[in-house]
Amino acid sequence: MTHDGMKGQVQQQFGKNAEKYVTSPLHAKGKDLDVLVASSGASPHMHVLDIATGGGHVACALAPLVKQVTALDLTEEMLQAAERFIRESGHQNVNFVPGDAEHLPFEDDVFDIVTCRIAAHHFPDVFSFLTEAFRVTKPGGRLLLIDNVAPERDEYDQFYNEVEKRRDPSHVRAWRKSEWIRMMEVAEYRVEAMVSFEKTFLFEDWCKRAGLPEADGRELEASMLCAPSVIKKFFRFEEAVPNKLSSFGGESVLIQASKAR
Numbered sequence: 001m002t003h004d005g006m007k008g009q010v011q012q013q014f015g016k017n018a019e020k021y022v023t024s025p026l027h028a029k030g031k032d033l034d035v036l037v038a039s040s041g042a043s044p045h046m047h048v049l050d051i052a053t054g055g056g057h058v059a060c061a062l063a064p065l066v067k068q069v070t071a072l073d074l075t076e077e078m079l080q081a082a083e084r085f086i087r088e089s090g091h092q093n094v095n096f097v098p099g100d101a102e103h104l105p106f107e108d109d110v111f112d113i114v115t116c117r118i119a120a121h122h123f124p125d126v127f128s129f130l131t132e133a134f135r136v137t138k139p140g141g142r143l144l145l146i147d148n149v150a151p152e153r154d155e156y157d158q159f160y161n162e163v164e165k166r167r168d169p170s171h172v173r174a175w176r177k178s179e180w181i182r183m184m185e186v187a188e189y190r191v192e193a194m195v196s197f198e199k200t201f202l203f204e205d206w207c208k209r210a211g212l213p214e215a216d217g218r219e220l221e222a223s224m225l226c227a228p229s230v231i232k233k234f235f236r237f238e239e240a241v242p243n244k245l246s247s248f249g250g251e252s253v254l255i256q257a258s259k260a261r
Contacts, residue, residue, distance in 0.1 A: 032146050032197045035254055036117065037061050039193070040144060046112035049136060051101045051129070052119030056082030056094075062115070063091035070111075072099045102128040106136045117146040118252070121164070121174045130187040140261040143189055146254045148199070150174040151234070159231050160250065166220050168210040180255055189257035199250045200236070221245050 036058065042048070042065035050059040053071035059082065063069050071086070071094055073079045079096045086094050099105045101116070102125050114133045123129050133143055148164075150157040150173075157176060164171040175183075177194065184191050207217040224237075225245055236249030 030197070032195075032252055032254055033057060033061060033117070035195055036115065036144050036146060037065070039254070039256055040065070040113055040115075041142065042066050042113065047110065048113045048115065049104075049106070049111040051104075051114065051116040051133065052122070053082050053096075054078055054117070054119060056086045058115050058117050059094050060086045060089050060091060062113070063089075063094050066113070067093065069094045070097055070106075071095070072097045072101070072104070074098070074100055102132060104132045104136050108135050109138045111136050112138055112141045113144065114141070115144045118148065120145065120147045122170050122172055124172055126173075126175065127183055127187065130183055130189070134187050134189055134259060137259045139259055141259050143184075143257045143259075144254065145180075145257070146252055147180075148174045148250055148252045149180070150176050151251075152176050152178060156231070156234055159227065160235070163220065163224060166216075166223075167207060167212055177253055180253070184255065184257050189259060191255060191257045193254075193256040195254045197252045197254070199252055200247050201250060202247050203245045224248070 040062065042062055044065070044067060046066040048059070048062050048066050048069045050056075050062070050069060050071050053059050053073045055078070056071055059069045059071040063086065069091075071079070071082055073082065073096075076098060079098060083094075083096050097105065101119075101123055114137050116129075116133070120126055120129060137143060150160050161171070161174055164174060177196075181191050181194075203221065204217075207220070212220070221244075225239075225243060227237075236247075237245060238247045240246040
């Protein structure tokens, strides 16, 4: 599939499920969001860009701490849902811009902080995203990226990315931690810190949030339950009753990087 086709798939997927991502507990709350805010170094003079804002949770959390937040998303329905959420939360210093993470519609060196949370696994060209984020970051500014990551072992990486793709066709790839560090440094960011977060995916909620049809969900569940025991152990499978997957585990990371002055 072409990059444009993949982006159209993202727009279709998130356009029809926008409100689910505003209310999703995994997106609306979480220790990772708290750590992002705490490590942002946000101050009242700063301008923030939140790339692929989704439900607007990062933009909403940073809005009280900075002068201006720009929330960017590829999908118009997501921007509308984020705007309703943020305005209802009482913040007026957030503007909403439709745009592509790989071709940002901004001048060079304009944002003190650039953020992107639980979105980059949908980007067809993640290195272009990083180079664009670097371009619009002010010298001395900071990138704060959070995303689900794949394990370093090939068989675990393959399993995780395959089930994510079956659940949501707009999924491109969850990258390994080592891949993120390398790509960031090649893009000229200086990686300063990485924090890992254990995630638990409630299977039914995970499927419903992506709008997966019931029959496809049952087929995916059966396939996952046929995985080797080492896979089930690594991904912390929980079965409420035999042959009924209640949850499985994953990992996300927060990577803090900076642009040299």
